[in-house]
Amino acid sequence: MTTETLRLVTPETPWRVRSKSQLVYIFIASTLPAALTFLIADQMKLAGLIALTIVFLPLQLLAASLAALITVGKRGILDAILTVSVLFLMLTMGFLLGSVALSLVQKGFKALSFHAIYQNSFYVTSVTSLEYGGLGHALVGTLVIVGIAVIFAVPIGIAVGVFLTETQSRMRGSVRFLSQAMTGLPSIVSGLFVFAFLYLTGWVQRSAILGSVALFLLMLPTIIRLSEEVLKLVPQELRYAALALGAPRHKAFFQVIFPAARSGIITTCLLGTARVIGETAPLIVLVTYLPSTNFNPLSGDMASMPTYIYSWLKFSTDLANQRAWGGALALMILVGVLFTLARFFGRKRF
Amino acid sequence: MESLNPISSNSFGADVHLSTKDVHVWFGQRHVLEGVNLEFPVNSVTALIGPSGCGKSTFIRTLNRMHELIPNAKLAGEVLLKGQNIYAVGVDPIQVRINIGMVFQKPNPFPTMTIRGNVLSGLRLSGKHSRNEDELVENSLQAASLWNEVKDRLDSPAGSLSGGQQQRLCIARALALAPDVLLMDEPCSALDPGSTIRIEETIRSISKNMTVVIVTHNMQQAQRVSEQTAFFLAEDNNPGYVVEAGLTNDIFHNPKDKRTEDYVSGRFG
Numbered sequence: 011m012t013t014e015t016l017r018l019v020t021p022e023t024p025w026r027v028r029s030k031s032q033l034v035y036i037f038i039a040s041t042l043p044a045a046l047t048f049l050i051a052d053q054m055k056l057a058g059l060i061a062l063t064i065v066f067l068p069l070q071l072l073a074a075s076l077a078a079l080i081t082v083g084k085r086g087i088l089d090a091i092l093t094v095s096v097l098f099l100m101l102t103m104g105f106l107l108g109s110v111a112l113s114l115v116q117k118g119f120k121a122l123s124f125h126a127i128y129q130n131s132f133y134v135t136s137v138t139s140l141e142y143g144g145l146g147h148a149l150v151g152t153l154v155i156v157g158i159a160v161i162f163a164v165p166i167g168i169a170v171g172v173f174l175t176e177t178q179s180r181m182r183g184s185v186r187f188l189s190q191a192m193t194g195l196p197s198i199v200s201g202l203f204v205f206a207f208l209y210l211t212g213w214v215q216r217s218a219i220l221g222s223v224a225l226f227l228l229m230l231p232t233i234i235r236l237s238e239e240v241l242k243l244v245p246q247e248l249r250y251a252a253l254a255l256g257a258p259r260h261k262a263f264f265q266v267i268f269p270a271a272r273s274g275i276i277t278t279c280l281l282g283t284a285r286v287i288g289e290t291a292p293l294i295v296l297v298t299y300l301p302s303t304n305f306n307p308l309s310g311d312m313a314s315m316p317t318y319i320y321s322w323l324k325f326s327t328d329l330a331n332q333r334a335w336g337g338a339l340a341l342m343i344l345v346g347v348l349f350t351l352a353r354f355f356g357r358k359r360f
Numbered sequence: 361m362e363s364l365n366p367i368s369s370n371s372f373g374a375d376v377h378l379s380t381k382d383v384h385v386w387f388g389q390r391h392v393l394e395g396v397n398l399e400f401p402v403n404s405v406t407a408l409i410g411p412s413g414c415g416k417s418t419f420i421r422t423l424n425r426m427h428e429l430i431p432n433a434k435l436a437g438e439v440l441l442k443g444q445n446i447y448a449v450g451v452d453p454i455q456v457r458i459n460i461g462m463v464f465q466k467p468n469p470f471p472t473m474t475i476r477g478n479v480l481s482g483l484r485l486s487g488k489h490s491r492n493e494d495e496l497v498e499n500s501l502q503a504a505s506l507w508n509e510v511k512d513r514l515d516s517p518a519g520s521l522s523g524g525q526q527q528r529l530c531i532a533r534a535l536a537l538a539p540d541v542l543l544m545d546e547p548c549s550a551l552d553p554g555s556t557i558r559i560e561e562t563i564r565s566i567s568k569n570m571t572v573v574i575v576t577h578n579m580q581q582a583q584r585v586s587e588q589t590a591f592f593l594a595e596d597n598n599p600g601y602v603v604e605a606g607l608t609n610d611i612f613h614n615p616k617d618k619r620t621e622d623y624v625s626g627r628f629g
């Protein structure tokens with residue numbers, strides 16, 4: 011071996027290296043449009059949003075296309091246009107989401123405190139100081155109402171998904187059609203259906219379970235649909251491998267197919283829950299808001315996060331308003347916590 | 361098609377373990393196999409050879425009732441395991457598949473299980489038990505010539521193995537169940553020469569108490585491992601059929617049919 015080859019070799023990414031002139035063009039193409047937009051908007055007194063969409067975006071697209079044409083050639087243009095569009099949309103979405111989150115925190119954090127999480131609003135009026143009362147009763151209510159819906163919708167929905175992917179039954183077509191039709195069910199209709207079908211007929215007395223049934227109906231098609239898609243992603247070869255080893259269908263499913271689809275199934279449950287956790291319309295129709303805590307889904311009224319927020323929005327005082335925002339913030343945090351937990355338990359082992 | 365040469369048990373001198381009687385296969389309306397009559401004597405090794413697409417994999421799947429899992433599959437004829445038709449009403453396909461193991465053309469280990477878990481998966485899935493699982497894992501992996509490469513990482517995921525290692529894991533998985541009959545669909549097509557030779561040794565040694573049917577595109581392999589050979593052919597969109605079947609020695613050195621001679625000598629296919 012010569013001394014030449016003994017020099018230290020460092021890992022590199024040669025496919026990412028750009029020439030000096032390329033870097034100059036990229037620099038110009040990514041700063042000039044912004045600078046120009048700033049000048050034009052300043053001169054013509056344009057509002058920010060207008061300047062951004064009708065001045066900046068076309069300029070940036072043009073600049074990126076030109077830079078791509080010069081550095082890469084014709085085939086670079088589409089790439090540049092796509093890159094700019096995607097980045098623009100991404101930043102817009104990020105900005106929108108960020109501002110929603112920010113205003114939630116800004117307006118809601120005053121109404122959130124340690125005691126707000128476990129106290130209820132029984133003696134609280136629209137002018138009560140934020141030092142008293144809270145949304146514990148609504149948290150309990152949402153967990154109870156949504157929890158019952160989840161407990162029934164998840165196993166039934168996954169079972170139907172399994173029926174659709176793992177069997178050869180002739181009924182699959184109609185079951186798939188019905189569940190797809192159900193996906194479009196407006197939530198208020200679900201609420202009215204339960205009201206007419208279970209309450210007006212006298213089969214179920216006024217209670218939180220009515221809300222759970224309505225949410226169940228909304229969740230079910232989502233879970234069926236998604237679990238079918240997730241199970242379809244499991245390669246057919248794995249099913250054959252399991253069956254060729256002499257596995258009965260159920261063992262092949264529980265030991266091979268389900269583990270392979272596990273993280274997708276957990277995402278399915280999350281999306282199903284997300285679909286209904288902030289659902290307001292059926293709860294307003296079916297479950298009367300109660301300012302105190304009720305653990306019993308089978309009798310009496312019950313609060314829930316959406317109806318809690320709604321109940322404070324009906325007042326015009328600042329304090330009531332802050333409580334409503336606090337509720338919205340708490341709901342967002344609740345969703346965040348639930349999703350983090352599910353992601354944690356659903357993470358891929360391999 | 362006429363000119364079928366069912367391998368007779370007399371010419372081989374052992375009892376028939378598995379046999380097919382006039383097996384036809386369709387996928388939907390498409391007729392892909394026609395009138396296959398073959399006999400597989402007890403503890404014999406049979407090679408199935410023939411050009412790509414002539415229906416070897418399809419045929420081998422009819423032997424352990426894996427064929428029926430394909431949605432629009434159709435079948436006519438009989439497959440007899442020790443004289444009993446495995447397609448008869450009331451026969452449990454699960455029992456058939458436990459008795460007749462299979463290694464697929466494409467490696468398909470279970471990605472959510474460890475290497476060890478894969479070897480033992482047959483026991484778990486078919487509800488069998490073993491007194492000494494560690495020993496079973498080692499013996500099966502030894503037989504599949506994978507033991508030395510994985511003995512230190514039996515608990516890592518099966519997906520971390522290379523393609524050829526995965527195929528050997530699948531062979532170990534099938535061997536762990538110790539079936540009476542083992543069907544192997546091109547088990548060595550993804551393997552290096554060394555592993556191929558070791559798999560062939562395994563086939564020779566397991567065939568002391570197991571009947572083996574192996575699909576292969578490798579003429580040398582067919583001659584090295586098998587006692588009898590069947591040559592499949594499908595001409596111009598017609599269904600595949602057995603052109604000639606008999607002792608491997610005869611098929612390769614003294615074929616009766618011109619097409620067999622051309623194929624085994626590499627003149628077409």
Ligand SMILES: Nc1ncnc2c1ncn2[C@@H]1O[C@H](COP(=O)(O)OP(=O)(O)OP(=O)(O)O)[C@@H](O)[C@H]1O
Nearest residue numbers: 387392410411412413414415416417418419430465
């Ligand atoms: N699931 C299926 N649906 C429809 N046709 C199929 C299916 N599987 C196989 N076929 C057809 O049946 C014929 C035989 O296929 P098969 O896989 O048995 O061939 P092969 O002899 O194993 O070929 P190779 O050596 O390439 O593996 C082919 O023409 C193929 O197109």
Ligand SMILES: [Mg+2]
Nearest residue numbers: 416417465545
């Ligand atoms: Mg094949």
